[in-house]
Amino acid sequence: MSMIFGVPVAVLSGQLLLGLINGAFYALLSLGLAVIFGLLKIINFSHGAFYMLGALLTVVLFNTLGVNYWMALFLAPLIVGIVGVLVEYFLLRKIANEDHIYSLLLTFGLALVIQGVLTNIYGVSGMRYAIPEVFRGGVNLGFMFLPYYRAWVIVAALVVCFGTWFMIEKTKLGSYLRAGTENSKLMQAFGINVPLLVSLTYGFGVMLAAFAGVLAAPIYSVTPVMGANILIIVFAVVVIGGMGSIIGAIVTGLAMGVIEGLTKVFYPEAASTVIFLVMVLVLLVKPAGLFGKEA
Amino acid sequence: MTDAIKPNYEQLKLTDLHAFYGESHILHGIDLLVRRGELVTLLGRNGAGRSTTLKAIMNMVGRRTGSIMINGRETIGIPAHHIARLGVGYCPEERGIFASLNVEENLLLPPTVRSDGMALDEIYEMFPNLYERRFSQGTRLSGGEQQMLAMARILRTGANLLLLDEITEGLAPVIVQKLAEVLIKLKEKGLTIILVEQNFRFAAPLADRHYLMEHGQIVEEIDASELSAKQELLNTYLGV
Numbered sequence: 045m046s047m048i049f050g051v052p053v054a055v056l057s058g059q060l061l062l063g064l065i066n067g068a069f070y071a072l073l074s075l076g077l078a079v080i081f082g083l084l085k086i087i088n089f090s091h092g093a094f095y096m097l098g099a100l101l102t103v104v105l106f107n108t109l110g111v112n113y114w115m116a117l118f119l120a121p122l123i124v125g126i127v128g129v130l131v132e133y134f135l136l137r138k139i140a141n142e143d144h145i146y147s148l149l150l151t152f153g154l155a156l157v158i159q160g161v162l163t164n165i166y167g168v169s170g171m172r173y174a175i176p177e178v179f180r181g182g183v184n185l186g187f188m189f190l191p192y193y194r195a196w197v198i199v200a201a202l203v204v205c206f207g208t209w210f211m212i213e214k215t216k217l218g219s220y221l222r223a224g225t226e227n228s229k230l231m232q233a234f235g236i237n238v239p240l241l242v243s244l245t246y247g248f249g250v251m252l253a254a255f256a257g258v259l260a261a262p263i264y265s266v267t268p269v270m271g272a273n274i275l276i277i278v279f280a281v282v283v284i285g286g287m288g289s290i291i292g293a294i295v296t297g298l299a300m301g302v303i304e305g306l307t308k309v310f311y312p313e314a315a316s317t318v319i320f321l322v323m324v325l326v327l328l329v330k331p332a333g334l335f336g337k338e339a
Numbered sequence: 340m341t342d343a344i345k346p347n348y349e350q351l352k353l354t355d356l357h358a359f360y361g362e363s364h365i366l367h368g369i370d371l372l373v374r375r376g377e378l379v380t381l382l383g384r385n386g387a388g389r390s391t392t393l394k395a396i397m398n399m400v401g402r403r404t405g406s407i408m409i410n411g412r413e414t415i416g417i418p419a420h421h422i423a424r425l426g427v428g429y430c431p432e433e434r435g436i437f438a439s440l441n442v443e444e445n446l447l448l449p450p451t452v453r454s455d456g457m458a459l460d461e462i463y464e465m466f467p468n469l470y471e472r473r474f475s476q477g478t479r480l481s482g483g484e485q486q487m488l489a490m491a492r493i494l495r496t497g498a499n500l501l502l503l504d505e506i507t508e509g510l511a512p513v514i515v516q517k518l519a520e521v522l523i524k525l526k527e528k529g530l531t532i533i534l535v536e537q538n539f540r541f542a543a544p545l546a547d548r549h550y551l552m553e554h555g556q557i558v559e560e561i562d563a564s565e566l567s568a569k570q571e572l573l574n575t576y577l578g579v
Contacts, residue, residue: 216447219440219444219447219448220448222437222439222440223437223439223440223448225439226437226438226439227435227437229399229419230429230431230435231448232399232419232420233397233399233419233420233422233423233429233431234420234423234429234448234449234450234496235420235421235422235423235424235449235450235452235496236420236449236450237420238419238420239418239420
Protein backbone atom coordinates (compact mmCIF):
# COMPACT_ATOMS: atom_id res chain seq x y z
CA MET A 45 0.00 0.00 0.00
CA SER A 46 1.40 3.41 -0.94
CA MET A 47 2.33 5.77 1.87
CA ILE A 48 2.84 9.51 2.26
CA PHE A 49 4.83 10.65 5.30
CA GLY A 50 4.43 7.16 6.68
CA VAL A 51 0.64 7.33 6.45
CA PRO A 52 -1.37 5.13 4.06
CA VAL A 53 -2.79 7.22 1.20
CA ALA A 54 -6.27 5.87 1.81
CA VAL A 55 -6.22 7.10 5.42
CA LEU A 56 -4.83 10.47 4.42
CA SER A 57 -7.32 11.07 1.62
CA GLY A 58 -10.15 9.76 3.78
CA GLN A 59 -9.37 12.33 6.47
CA LEU A 60 -8.93 15.02 3.83
CA LEU A 61 -12.40 14.23 2.55
CA LEU A 62 -13.86 14.35 6.05
CA GLY A 63 -12.02 17.61 6.54
CA LEU A 64 -13.47 19.04 3.34
CA ILE A 65 -16.96 18.01 4.43
CA ASN A 66 -16.56 19.66 7.80
CA GLY A 67 -15.01 22.62 6.00
CA ALA A 68 -18.06 22.88 3.75
CA PHE A 69 -20.26 23.22 6.84
CA TYR A 70 -17.89 25.71 8.44
CA ALA A 71 -17.95 27.73 5.20
CA LEU A 72 -21.75 27.77 4.91
CA LEU A 73 -22.21 28.69 8.56
CA SER A 74 -19.49 31.33 8.76
CA LEU A 75 -20.75 32.84 5.48
CA GLY A 76 -24.16 33.41 7.05
CA LEU A 77 -22.53 34.94 10.12
CA ALA A 78 -20.40 37.19 7.92
CA VAL A 79 -23.38 38.42 5.88
CA ILE A 80 -25.34 39.20 9.06
CA PHE A 81 -22.38 40.84 10.79
CA GLY A 82 -21.67 42.98 7.72
CA LEU A 83 -25.02 44.74 7.56
CA LEU A 84 -26.47 44.36 11.06
CA LYS A 85 -23.19 44.56 12.97
CA ILE A 86 -24.47 41.91 15.33
CA ILE A 87 -22.78 38.70 16.37
CA ASN A 88 -25.48 36.14 15.79
CA PHE A 89 -25.23 33.63 18.60
CA SER A 90 -28.48 32.03 17.40
CA HIS A 91 -26.76 30.82 14.28
CA GLY A 92 -26.09 27.33 15.61
CA ALA A 93 -29.70 27.02 16.73
CA PHE A 94 -30.92 27.89 13.23
CA TYR A 95 -28.54 25.31 11.77
CA MET A 96 -29.98 22.76 14.17
CA LEU A 97 -33.54 23.84 13.26
CA GLY A 98 -32.75 23.13 9.61
CA ALA A 99 -31.60 19.60 10.43
CA LEU A 100 -34.35 18.92 12.94
CA LEU A 101 -37.06 20.18 10.59
CA THR A 102 -35.75 17.83 7.92
CA VAL A 103 -36.14 14.86 10.26
CA VAL A 104 -39.45 15.94 11.80
CA LEU A 105 -41.06 16.91 8.50
CA PHE A 106 -40.15 13.47 7.14
CA ASN A 107 -41.37 11.57 10.18
CA THR A 108 -44.67 13.42 10.47
CA LEU A 109 -45.59 14.48 6.94
CA GLY A 110 -43.33 12.30 4.83
CA VAL A 111 -41.62 15.35 3.31
CA ASN A 112 -38.69 14.01 1.29
CA TYR A 113 -35.09 15.26 1.27
CA TRP A 114 -35.40 17.49 -1.80
CA MET A 115 -38.53 19.17 -0.50
CA ALA A 116 -36.81 19.62 2.86
CA LEU A 117 -33.78 21.19 1.18
CA PHE A 118 -36.14 23.90 -0.02
CA LEU A 119 -38.75 24.01 2.76
CA ALA A 120 -36.56 23.94 5.87
CA PRO A 121 -34.41 26.96 4.89
CA LEU A 122 -37.57 28.81 3.85
CA ILE A 123 -39.29 28.19 7.19
CA VAL A 124 -36.17 29.05 9.16
CA GLY A 125 -35.66 32.15 7.00
CA ILE A 126 -39.17 33.33 7.85
CA VAL A 127 -38.51 32.68 11.54
CA GLY A 128 -35.32 34.75 11.15
CA VAL A 129 -37.18 37.66 9.58
CA LEU A 130 -39.67 37.58 12.47
CA VAL A 131 -36.85 37.47 15.03
CA GLU A 132 -35.23 40.48 13.39
CA TYR A 133 -38.49 42.40 13.12
CA PHE A 134 -39.87 41.74 16.58
CA LEU A 135 -36.69 41.44 18.66
CA LEU A 136 -33.41 42.60 17.12
CA ARG A 137 -34.89 45.77 15.62
CA LYS A 138 -35.97 46.96 19.07
CA ILE A 139 -32.38 46.99 20.29
CA ALA A 140 -30.70 47.97 17.03
CA ASN A 141 -29.46 51.27 18.46
CA GLU A 142 -28.20 49.84 21.73
CA ASP A 143 -24.71 48.55 22.44
CA HIS A 144 -23.92 45.40 20.43
CA ILE A 145 -23.58 43.42 23.63
CA TYR A 146 -27.41 43.49 23.86
CA SER A 147 -27.92 41.77 20.52
CA LEU A 148 -25.23 39.25 21.39
CA LEU A 149 -27.01 38.43 24.65
CA LEU A 150 -30.39 38.37 22.98
CA THR A 151 -29.33 35.95 20.26
CA PHE A 152 -27.49 33.81 22.79
CA GLY A 153 -30.55 33.68 25.01
CA LEU A 154 -32.76 32.91 22.06
CA ALA A 155 -30.52 29.99 21.11
CA LEU A 156 -30.77 28.63 24.66
CA VAL A 157 -34.56 28.92 24.60
CA ILE A 158 -34.88 27.19 21.23
CA GLN A 159 -32.47 24.42 22.26
CA GLY A 160 -34.10 24.01 25.66
CA VAL A 161 -37.64 23.72 24.33
CA LEU A 162 -36.64 21.26 21.62
CA THR A 163 -34.55 19.19 24.03
CA ASN A 164 -37.65 18.92 26.17
CA ILE A 165 -39.61 17.58 23.22
CA TYR A 166 -37.05 15.45 21.37
CA GLY A 167 -34.42 14.64 24.00
CA VAL A 168 -30.69 14.78 23.37
CA SER A 169 -30.14 11.37 21.84
CA GLY A 170 -29.44 11.64 18.13
CA MET A 171 -32.22 11.15 15.62
CA ARG A 172 -31.46 9.25 12.47
CA TYR A 173 -32.23 10.37 8.95
CA ALA A 174 -31.63 8.07 6.01
CA ILE A 175 -29.39 9.16 3.17
CA PRO A 176 -31.62 9.86 0.15
CA GLU A 177 -31.91 6.91 -2.23
CA VAL A 178 -29.98 8.46 -5.13
CA PHE A 179 -26.95 9.11 -2.94
CA ARG A 180 -26.61 5.61 -1.47
CA GLY A 181 -23.31 3.94 -2.19
CA GLY A 182 -20.25 5.56 -3.65
CA VAL A 183 -17.43 5.28 -6.09
CA ASN A 184 -13.97 3.79 -5.69
CA LEU A 185 -11.47 6.35 -6.88
CA GLY A 186 -8.59 3.90 -6.65
CA PHE A 187 -6.87 5.61 -3.77
CA MET A 188 -10.03 6.03 -1.71
CA PHE A 189 -13.74 5.32 -1.54
CA LEU A 190 -15.94 8.40 -2.12
CA PRO A 191 -19.52 8.11 -0.85
CA TYR A 192 -21.90 9.90 -3.23
CA TYR A 193 -23.66 11.81 -0.48
CA ARG A 194 -20.41 13.33 0.82
CA ALA A 195 -19.51 14.42 -2.70
CA TRP A 196 -22.94 16.01 -3.02
CA VAL A 197 -22.50 17.90 0.26
CA ILE A 198 -19.24 19.43 -0.94
CA VAL A 199 -20.64 20.37 -4.35
CA ALA A 200 -23.89 21.81 -2.94
CA ALA A 201 -22.06 23.82 -0.28
CA LEU A 202 -19.57 25.20 -2.80
CA VAL A 203 -22.31 26.16 -5.26
CA VAL A 204 -24.32 27.95 -2.56
CA CYS A 205 -21.22 29.69 -1.15
CA PHE A 206 -20.03 30.97 -4.49
CA GLY A 207 -23.57 31.82 -5.58
CA THR A 208 -23.84 33.96 -2.45
CA TRP A 209 -20.45 35.52 -3.13
CA PHE A 210 -21.51 36.34 -6.69
CA MET A 211 -24.81 37.85 -5.58
CA ILE A 212 -23.11 40.10 -3.03
CA GLU A 213 -20.11 41.16 -5.09
CA LYS A 214 -21.51 41.33 -8.62
CA THR A 215 -25.20 42.22 -8.57
CA LYS A 216 -27.27 45.34 -7.97
CA LEU A 217 -28.89 43.84 -4.89
CA GLY A 218 -25.42 42.98 -3.63
CA SER A 219 -24.31 46.58 -4.15
CA TYR A 220 -27.15 47.66 -1.83
CA LEU A 221 -25.88 45.21 0.73
CA ARG A 222 -22.25 46.33 0.44
CA ALA A 223 -23.22 50.00 0.55
CA GLY A 224 -25.59 49.41 3.46
CA THR A 225 -22.73 47.74 5.31
CA GLU A 226 -20.70 50.94 4.95
CA ASN A 227 -23.28 53.65 5.50
CA SER A 228 -26.87 52.60 5.99
CA LYS A 229 -28.04 56.11 6.90
CA LEU A 230 -27.03 57.48 3.53
CA MET A 231 -28.67 54.52 1.80
CA GLN A 232 -31.86 55.42 3.61
CA ALA A 233 -31.49 59.04 2.42
CA PHE A 234 -31.24 57.74 -1.15
CA GLY A 235 -34.66 56.17 -0.75
CA ILE A 236 -33.63 52.59 -0.08
CA ASN A 237 -35.76 50.77 2.46
CA VAL A 238 -32.92 49.83 4.79
CA PRO A 239 -35.09 48.28 7.54
CA LEU A 240 -36.49 45.86 4.95
CA LEU A 241 -33.00 45.15 3.65
CA VAL A 242 -31.87 44.39 7.21
CA SER A 243 -34.76 41.96 7.83
CA LEU A 244 -34.15 40.14 4.57
CA THR A 245 -30.41 39.95 5.17
CA TYR A 246 -30.91 38.40 8.58
CA GLY A 247 -33.45 35.99 7.09
CA PHE A 248 -31.02 35.08 4.30
CA GLY A 249 -28.12 34.56 6.72
CA VAL A 250 -30.06 32.13 8.87
CA MET A 251 -31.40 30.43 5.72
CA LEU A 252 -27.82 29.53 4.88
CA ALA A 253 -27.48 28.02 8.34
CA ALA A 254 -30.66 25.99 7.87
CA PHE A 255 -29.48 24.83 4.45
CA ALA A 256 -26.31 23.55 6.08
CA GLY A 257 -28.54 21.84 8.64
CA VAL A 258 -30.47 19.96 5.96
CA LEU A 259 -27.22 18.84 4.35
CA ALA A 260 -26.01 17.67 7.75
CA ALA A 261 -29.11 15.67 8.68
CA PRO A 262 -28.17 12.41 6.88
CA ILE A 263 -24.54 12.33 8.05
CA TYR A 264 -24.42 13.88 11.49
CA SER A 265 -26.40 12.94 14.53
CA VAL A 266 -29.44 15.26 14.65
CA THR A 267 -30.00 16.58 18.17
CA PRO A 268 -31.32 19.85 19.57
CA VAL A 269 -27.80 20.73 20.77
CA MET A 270 -25.90 19.94 17.58
CA GLY A 271 -25.66 23.65 16.73
CA ALA A 272 -24.11 24.63 20.03
CA ASN A 273 -21.17 22.30 19.44
CA ILE A 274 -20.28 23.56 16.00
CA LEU A 275 -20.96 27.27 16.64
CA ILE A 276 -17.81 27.95 18.65
CA ILE A 277 -15.62 26.53 15.89
CA VAL A 278 -17.51 28.59 13.32
CA PHE A 279 -16.86 31.73 15.33
CA ALA A 280 -13.17 30.91 15.31
CA VAL A 281 -13.39 30.51 11.52
CA VAL A 282 -15.04 33.93 11.19
CA VAL A 283 -12.37 35.54 13.31
CA ILE A 284 -9.58 33.90 11.29
CA GLY A 285 -11.17 34.92 7.98
CA GLY A 286 -11.87 38.47 9.12
CA MET A 287 -15.19 39.68 10.60
CA GLY A 288 -17.71 40.35 7.86
CA SER A 289 -15.51 39.23 4.97
CA ILE A 290 -17.53 37.08 2.55
CA ILE A 291 -14.69 35.46 0.67
CA GLY A 292 -12.74 35.16 3.93
CA ALA A 293 -15.56 33.12 5.47
CA ILE A 294 -15.73 30.72 2.53
CA VAL A 295 -12.01 30.15 2.05
CA THR A 296 -11.21 29.96 5.75
CA GLY A 297 -14.12 27.59 6.39
CA LEU A 298 -12.86 25.08 3.85
CA ALA A 299 -9.23 25.51 4.86
CA MET A 300 -9.93 24.98 8.56
CA GLY A 301 -11.86 21.82 7.82
CA VAL A 302 -8.90 20.46 5.88
CA ILE A 303 -6.39 21.49 8.53
CA GLU A 304 -8.54 19.80 11.15
CA GLY A 305 -8.67 16.64 9.02
CA LEU A 306 -4.91 16.57 8.52
CA THR A 307 -4.31 17.05 12.20
CA LYS A 308 -6.46 13.98 12.85
CA VAL A 309 -3.99 11.98 10.77
CA PHE A 310 -0.75 13.26 12.17
CA TYR A 311 -1.58 14.20 15.75
CA PRO A 312 -5.17 13.22 16.60
CA GLU A 313 -4.98 14.63 20.13
CA ALA A 314 -4.78 18.19 18.75
CA ALA A 315 -7.57 17.84 16.17
CA SER A 316 -10.17 19.64 18.23
CA THR A 317 -7.89 22.49 19.23
CA VAL A 318 -5.91 23.14 16.08
CA ILE A 319 -8.41 25.70 14.74
CA PHE A 320 -8.14 27.74 17.92
CA LEU A 321 -4.37 27.55 17.70
CA VAL A 322 -4.57 28.93 14.16
CA MET A 323 -6.91 31.64 15.45
CA VAL A 324 -4.41 32.72 18.07
CA LEU A 325 -1.57 32.81 15.54
CA VAL A 326 -3.61 34.77 13.00
CA LEU A 327 -4.76 37.26 15.62
CA LEU A 328 -1.16 37.83 16.69
CA VAL A 329 0.04 38.47 13.14
CA LYS A 330 -3.06 39.95 11.47
CA PRO A 331 -5.53 41.17 14.10
CA ALA A 332 -8.22 41.94 11.49
CA GLY A 333 -8.12 38.36 10.19
CA LEU A 334 -6.73 36.94 6.95
CA PHE A 335 -9.22 38.73 4.68
CA GLY A 336 -10.33 41.50 7.03
CA LYS A 337 -9.68 45.17 6.41
CA GLU A 338 -7.33 46.77 8.90
CA ALA A 339 -9.18 49.52 10.71
CA MET B 340 -51.45 74.18 -15.13
CA THR B 341 -50.27 71.66 -12.55
CA ASP B 342 -48.85 72.80 -9.24
CA ALA B 343 -45.39 71.67 -10.15
CA ILE B 344 -44.87 74.18 -12.94
CA LYS B 345 -46.56 77.20 -11.36
CA PRO B 346 -44.09 79.99 -10.73
CA ASN B 347 -43.59 80.60 -7.03
CA TYR B 348 -44.52 76.97 -6.36
CA GLU B 349 -43.39 76.23 -2.83
CA GLN B 350 -41.06 73.28 -3.15
CA LEU B 351 -39.81 73.23 0.41
CA LYS B 352 -41.28 74.92 3.42
CA LEU B 353 -39.96 74.54 6.95
CA THR B 354 -42.10 75.88 9.77
CA ASP B 355 -40.87 76.06 13.35
CA LEU B 356 -38.50 73.13 12.80
CA HIS B 357 -36.72 71.85 15.90
CA ALA B 358 -34.20 69.03 15.79
CA PHE B 359 -32.50 67.03 18.53
CA TYR B 360 -29.57 64.65 18.78
CA GLY B 361 -30.34 62.69 21.91
CA GLU B 362 -30.66 65.31 24.65
CA SER B 363 -29.06 68.14 22.72
CA HIS B 364 -31.39 70.57 21.04
CA ILE B 365 -29.71 71.63 17.78
CA LEU B 366 -32.30 73.49 15.71
CA HIS B 367 -34.46 76.06 17.46
CA GLY B 368 -37.43 76.79 15.24
CA ILE B 369 -36.33 77.16 11.65
CA ASP B 370 -38.69 78.89 9.19
CA LEU B 371 -37.58 78.70 5.60
CA LEU B 372 -39.20 78.73 2.18
CA VAL B 373 -37.67 77.66 -1.12
CA ARG B 374 -39.57 78.06 -4.40
CA ARG B 375 -39.22 75.95 -7.52
CA GLY B 376 -36.06 76.78 -9.44
CA GLU B 377 -34.46 78.85 -6.70
CA LEU B 378 -30.91 78.46 -5.48
CA VAL B 379 -30.76 79.31 -1.80
CA THR B 380 -27.77 79.15 0.52
CA LEU B 381 -27.50 78.49 4.22
CA LEU B 382 -24.62 80.56 5.52
CA GLY B 383 -23.10 80.62 8.96
CA ARG B 384 -20.24 79.49 11.08
CA ASN B 385 -19.40 75.88 11.86
CA GLY B 386 -21.93 74.52 14.31
CA ALA B 387 -24.60 77.07 13.39
CA GLY B 388 -26.93 74.22 12.39
CA ARG B 389 -26.71 74.40 8.60
CA SER B 390 -25.80 70.73 7.99
CA THR B 391 -28.26 69.67 10.65
CA THR B 392 -31.00 71.54 8.79
CA LEU B 393 -30.33 69.44 5.69
CA LYS B 394 -30.13 66.26 7.76
CA ALA B 395 -33.38 67.15 9.50
CA ILE B 396 -35.07 67.52 6.12
CA MET B 397 -33.77 64.04 5.22
CA ASN B 398 -34.95 62.65 8.60
CA MET B 399 -31.39 61.75 9.53
CA VAL B 400 -31.33 63.35 12.97
CA GLY B 401 -32.61 61.88 16.21
CA ARG B 402 -35.92 63.68 16.66
CA ARG B 403 -37.72 66.48 14.84
CA THR B 404 -40.74 68.64 15.59
CA GLY B 405 -42.49 71.30 13.55
CA SER B 406 -43.35 71.02 9.89
CA ILE B 407 -41.40 70.11 6.75
CA MET B 408 -43.47 70.40 3.59
CA ILE B 409 -41.84 68.96 0.46
CA ASN B 410 -43.78 69.51 -2.76
CA GLY B 411 -46.81 70.29 -0.65
CA ARG B 412 -46.57 67.11 1.45
CA GLU B 413 -46.00 67.05 5.17
CA THR B 414 -42.97 64.82 5.81
CA ILE B 415 -42.31 65.22 9.52
CA GLY B 416 -43.82 61.81 10.28
CA ILE B 417 -42.64 59.73 7.33
CA PRO B 418 -39.73 57.24 7.30
CA ALA B 419 -36.36 58.40 5.99
CA HIS B 420 -36.42 56.23 2.88
CA HIS B 421 -39.66 57.83 1.67
CA ILE B 422 -38.18 61.31 1.54
CA ALA B 423 -35.89 60.80 -1.47
CA ARG B 424 -38.89 59.46 -3.37
CA LEU B 425 -40.53 62.88 -3.17
CA GLY B 426 -37.77 64.07 -5.50
CA VAL B 427 -35.08 65.02 -3.01
CA GLY B 428 -31.39 64.42 -3.67
CA TYR B 429 -28.94 64.72 -0.78
CA CYS B 430 -25.20 65.18 -1.07
CA PRO B 431 -23.60 64.79 2.37
CA GLU B 432 -20.67 66.84 3.61
CA GLU B 433 -18.38 63.80 3.81
CA ARG B 434 -19.51 62.97 0.23
CA GLY B 435 -20.50 59.43 1.16
CA ILE B 436 -18.68 57.59 -1.62
CA PHE B 437 -18.82 53.86 -0.96
CA ALA B 438 -15.42 52.17 -0.82
CA SER B 439 -16.78 48.71 -1.58
CA LEU B 440 -18.40 49.92 -4.82
CA ASN B 441 -16.70 51.04 -8.01
CA VAL B 442 -17.46 54.42 -9.57
CA GLU B 443 -20.22 53.16 -11.82
CA GLU B 444 -21.81 51.13 -9.03
CA ASN B 445 -21.74 54.24 -6.85
CA LEU B 446 -23.36 56.19 -9.65
CA LEU B 447 -26.11 53.63 -10.19
CA LEU B 448 -26.75 53.00 -6.50
CA PRO B 449 -29.49 55.51 -5.61
CA PRO B 450 -32.85 54.41 -7.01
CA THR B 451 -34.52 56.69 -9.56
CA VAL B 452 -37.08 58.90 -7.83
CA ARG B 453 -38.52 60.79 -10.80
CA SER B 454 -38.63 59.98 -14.48
CA ASP B 455 -36.65 62.90 -15.89
CA GLY B 456 -33.24 62.21 -14.37
CA MET B 457 -30.07 62.55 -16.40
CA ALA B 458 -29.06 59.52 -18.44
CA LEU B 459 -25.74 57.84 -17.75
CA ASP B 460 -24.13 59.16 -20.95
CA GLU B 461 -25.32 62.71 -20.19
CA ILE B 462 -23.67 62.40 -16.80
CA TYR B 463 -20.44 61.09 -18.27
CA GLU B 464 -20.52 63.97 -20.74
CA MET B 465 -20.82 66.44 -17.87
CA PHE B 466 -18.11 64.66 -15.83
CA PRO B 467 -15.68 63.03 -18.31
CA ASN B 468 -13.29 62.03 -15.50
CA LEU B 469 -15.92 59.75 -14.03
CA TYR B 470 -16.25 57.93 -17.33
CA GLU B 471 -12.54 57.32 -17.55
CA ARG B 472 -12.44 55.97 -14.02
CA ARG B 473 -15.79 54.19 -13.99
CA PHE B 474 -14.29 50.85 -12.93
CA SER B 475 -12.05 52.28 -10.19
CA GLN B 476 -12.91 51.79 -6.56
CA GLY B 477 -15.04 54.77 -5.49
CA THR B 478 -12.71 56.01 -2.79
CA ARG B 479 -9.61 55.81 -5.04
CA LEU B 480 -10.80 58.98 -6.80
CA SER B 481 -9.34 62.36 -5.95
CA GLY B 482 -11.35 64.59 -3.63
CA GLY B 483 -12.63 66.61 -6.57
CA GLU B 484 -13.66 63.52 -8.51
CA GLN B 485 -15.39 62.11 -5.46
CA GLN B 486 -17.35 65.34 -5.16
CA MET B 487 -18.34 65.14 -8.83
CA LEU B 488 -19.44 61.55 -8.24
CA ALA B 489 -21.49 62.51 -5.19
CA MET B 490 -23.27 65.18 -7.27
CA ALA B 491 -23.65 63.03 -10.39
CA ARG B 492 -25.16 60.26 -8.31
CA ILE B 493 -28.18 62.35 -7.30
CA LEU B 494 -28.60 63.97 -10.74
CA ARG B 495 -29.19 60.55 -12.24
CA THR B 496 -32.11 59.90 -9.89
CA GLY B 497 -34.17 62.76 -11.30
CA ALA B 498 -34.37 64.53 -7.94
CA ASN B 499 -35.50 68.12 -8.50
CA LEU B 500 -34.73 69.41 -5.02
CA LEU B 501 -31.02 69.13 -4.27
CA LEU B 502 -29.57 69.51 -0.79
CA LEU B 503 -25.83 70.07 -1.16
CA ASP B 504 -23.66 70.17 1.94
CA GLU B 505 -20.28 71.94 1.65
CA ILE B 506 -19.54 70.73 -1.86
CA THR B 507 -16.48 72.95 -2.35
CA GLU B 508 -14.79 72.12 0.95
CA GLY B 509 -11.10 71.35 0.55
CA LEU B 510 -11.15 71.40 -3.26
CA ALA B 511 -8.77 73.12 -5.68
CA PRO B 512 -9.98 76.38 -7.30
CA VAL B 513 -10.26 74.78 -10.73
CA ILE B 514 -12.61 72.12 -9.35
CA VAL B 515 -14.62 74.75 -7.50
CA GLN B 516 -14.97 76.61 -10.80
CA LYS B 517 -16.21 73.42 -12.46
CA LEU B 518 -18.77 72.92 -9.69
CA ALA B 519 -20.01 76.49 -10.19
CA GLU B 520 -20.54 75.75 -13.88
CA VAL B 521 -22.42 72.59 -13.01
CA LEU B 522 -24.68 74.47 -10.59
CA ILE B 523 -25.44 77.11 -13.24
CA LYS B 524 -26.44 74.36 -15.68
CA LEU B 525 -28.64 72.72 -13.07
CA LYS B 526 -30.33 76.03 -12.36
CA GLU B 527 -30.99 76.50 -16.06
CA LYS B 528 -32.65 73.08 -16.02
CA GLY B 529 -35.01 74.44 -13.37
CA LEU B 530 -33.75 72.39 -10.41
CA THR B 531 -34.22 73.75 -6.92
CA ILE B 532 -31.04 73.83 -4.87
CA ILE B 533 -30.18 74.43 -1.24
CA LEU B 534 -26.50 74.99 -0.74
CA VAL B 535 -24.74 74.84 2.61
CA GLU B 536 -21.56 76.75 1.92
CA GLN B 537 -18.54 78.02 3.75
CA ASN B 538 -17.09 79.62 0.63
CA PHE B 539 -19.15 82.77 0.35
CA ARG B 540 -17.40 83.95 -2.81
CA PHE B 541 -18.44 80.72 -4.51
CA ALA B 542 -22.03 80.98 -3.37
CA ALA B 543 -22.71 84.71 -3.76
CA PRO B 544 -22.90 84.94 -7.58
CA LEU B 545 -24.96 81.76 -7.89
CA ALA B 546 -27.64 82.24 -5.26
CA ASP B 547 -31.00 83.96 -5.40
CA ARG B 548 -31.26 84.27 -1.65
CA HIS B 549 -29.21 83.59 1.46
CA TYR B 550 -30.33 82.46 4.88
CA LEU B 551 -27.93 83.36 7.64
CA MET B 552 -27.84 80.91 10.55
CA GLU B 553 -26.54 81.23 14.08
CA HIS B 554 -27.10 78.98 17.13
CA GLY B 555 -29.64 76.79 15.35
CA GLN B 556 -31.79 79.67 14.21
CA ILE B 557 -32.18 81.75 11.08
CA VAL B 558 -31.09 85.26 11.98
CA GLU B 559 -31.38 86.98 8.63
CA GLU B 560 -32.74 86.42 5.14
CA ILE B 561 -30.82 88.29 2.46
CA ASP B 562 -31.91 88.66 -1.14
CA ALA B 563 -29.13 88.56 -3.76
CA SER B 564 -29.92 92.23 -4.56
CA GLU B 565 -29.30 93.34 -0.98
CA LEU B 566 -25.91 91.71 -0.66
CA SER B 567 -23.78 94.83 -0.88
CA ALA B 568 -26.07 96.72 1.48
CA LYS B 569 -25.85 93.99 4.10
CA GLN B 570 -22.18 93.16 3.65
CA GLU B 571 -21.26 94.41 7.09
CA LEU B 572 -23.90 92.28 8.78
CA LEU B 573 -22.65 89.26 6.86
CA ASN B 574 -19.09 89.91 7.91
CA THR B 575 -20.14 90.04 11.53
CA TYR B 576 -21.97 86.72 11.40
CA LEU B 577 -19.52 84.86 9.20
CA GLY B 578 -16.47 86.26 10.95
CA VAL B 579 -14.67 87.02 7.68
